[in-house]
Amino acid sequence: KTSYKIASIPGDGIGPEVVSATIEVLKVLTKQLDVFELEITDFDWGTERYLKTGRYTPEDYLEVLKGFDAILFGSVGSPSVPDHISLWGLRLAICQPLQQYANVRPTRILPGTKSPLANCQPGDLDWVIVRENSEGEYAGQGGRSHVGCDHEVATELSIFTRTGVRRIAQFAFSVAQNRPRKMLTYVTKSNAQRNGMVMWDEVIKEVAEDFPDVAVDHMLVDAMTVRMVLNPRSLDTILATNLHADILSDLAAALAGSIGIAPTANLDPTRKNPSMFEPIHGSAFDITGLGLANPVATFWTASEMLHWLGESEAAMSLMYAVEKVCAAGIVTKDLGGKAGTKEVTDAVIKEILDLKPQ
Numbered sequence: 001k002t003s004y005k006i007a008s009i010p011g012d013g014i015g016p017e018v019v020s021a022t023i024e025v026l027k028v029l030t031k032q033l034d035v036f037e038l039e040i041t042d043f044d045w046g047t048e049r050y051l052k053t054g055r056y057t058p059e060d061y062l063e064v065l066k067g068f069d070a071i072l073f074g075s076v077g078s079p080s081v082p083d084h085i086s087l088w089g090l091r092l093a094i095c096q097p098l099q100q101y102a103n104v105r106p107t108r109i110l111p112g113t114k115s116p117l118a119n120c121q122p123g124d125l126d127w128v129i130v131r132e133n134s135e136g137e138y139a140g141q142g143g144r145s146h147v148g149c150d151h152e153v154a155t156e157l158s159i160f161t162r163t164g165v166r167r168i169a170q171f172a173f174s175v176a177q178n179r180p181r182k183m184l185t186y187v188t189k190s191n192a193q194r195n196g197m198v199m200w201d202e203v204i205k206e207v208a209e210d211f212p213d214v215a216v217d218h219m220l221v222d223a224m225t226v227r228m229v230l231n232p233r234s235l236d237t238i239l240a241t242n243l244h245a246d247i248l249s250d251l252a253a254a255l256a257g258s259i260g261i262a263p264t265a266n267l268d269p270t271r272k273n274p275s276m277f278e279p280i281h282g283s284a285f286d287i288t289g290l291g292l293a294n295p296v297a298t299f300w301t302a303s304e305m306l307h308w309l310g311e312s313e314a315a316m317s318l319m320y321a322v323e324k325v326c327a328a329g330i331v332t333k334d335l336g337g338k339a340g341t342k343e344v345t346d347a348v349i350k351e352i353l354d355l356k357p358q
């Protein structure tokens with residue numbers, strides 16, 4: 001039997017709650033299907049460790065992670081540490097050096113749940129957002145001088161390279177090509193941002209020539225927010241920069257019902273390094289420890305991880321179980337239900353136990 005090595009990094013806030021629920025579900029799923037094994041190793045990398053040792057991770061963390069087939073991540077961020085320190089200390093400290101340059105965010109309305117948009121039914125909103133995950137405003141370039149003085153200057157440079165844009169464009173076109181509607185909408189802000197964003201427009205037009213069967217259209221990011229709300233059906237695969245897609249994908253998750261369902265994959269498409277899978281949400285301090293966190297985002301995340309590992313049948317079985325539970329109305333408060341993390345998890349496990357072995 002194939003065995004995959006998974007690094008589990010639950011992190012902070014509700015991260016450990018949703019990751020432990022997911023590991024419970026994965027253990028039952030692998031046992032039930034009986035075709036592959038997951039060897040899961042748990043890492044205590046997070047803010048508690050930072051407060052004790054001054055680091056979110058051990059120094060050799062990249063070498064450690066390279067020994068795994070995939071990484072399952074919860075969230076990082078705590079009220080006791082500034083957010084830019086925690087994010088750069090853990091999540092970006094993994095994504096950036098491991099060249100996980102493609103961030104993929106499937107978004108759709110699950111059965112039994114509702115979009116806040118009037119008249120938007122499941123099927124009217126079925127998107128994949130591809131977020132460039134290594135450049136832009138998140139490249140870590142910039143600085144501050146004369147800190148605290150009235151004449152202080154602070155910059156956050158937006159870095160784009162032709163190679164970086166080309167590789168994410170090629171990735172997004174192939175995602176679009178593999179979906180039934182074969183449509184790609186790319187988002188820039190090339191009216192105001194006249195360097196990097198204009199290069200994006202040019203590179204995407206070049207790459208489009210290699211994908212003649214994909215229908216392409218272009219939106220400016222501000223107008224894109226309007227189109228997402230007023231005409232969700234007109235969209236399918238969406239490509240945007242690191243910053244723009246970060247914002248658009250939270251909006252997308254809310255339009256699909258809740259940020260509590262939305263998964264993301266941080267992929268190294270070259271497969272030289274392990275990829276990392278996480279819910280798009282953060283630590284959710286307001287509900288930490290209350291047993292209210294929606295685990296569906298992390299279940300869906302685990303399904304995306306199984307797809308990436310090549311275990312598509314298991315991935316689909318997991319989503320089938322999750323969707324059955326949603327359809328039965330066993331959902332958390334963010335989706336308008338009454339169930340807690342545990343009830344949803346138990347219900348998904350019960351559905352999995354009803355699955356036939358593959």
Ligand code: NAD
Pocket residue numbers: 014018074075076077078079083086087091259260261278280281282283284285286287292293294295297332334
């Ligand atoms: P958040 O995603 O943590 O929470 C936003 C809102 O959504 C909150 O009201 C929260 O209760 C709700 N929510 C989020 N996940 C939920 C779930 N699974 N079930 C039910 N409700 C859910 O965003 P925030 O408040 O902006 O950030 C909190 C912390 O998380 C900050 O430290 C931030 O830096 C960090 N963060 C980390 C990541 C990451 O690890 N990749 C992503 C986003 C935010």
Ligand code: K
Pocket residue numbers: 073074075076278279280281282
């Ligand atoms: K997260």
Ligand code: MN
Pocket residue numbers: 246247250280
């Ligand atoms: Mn975000």
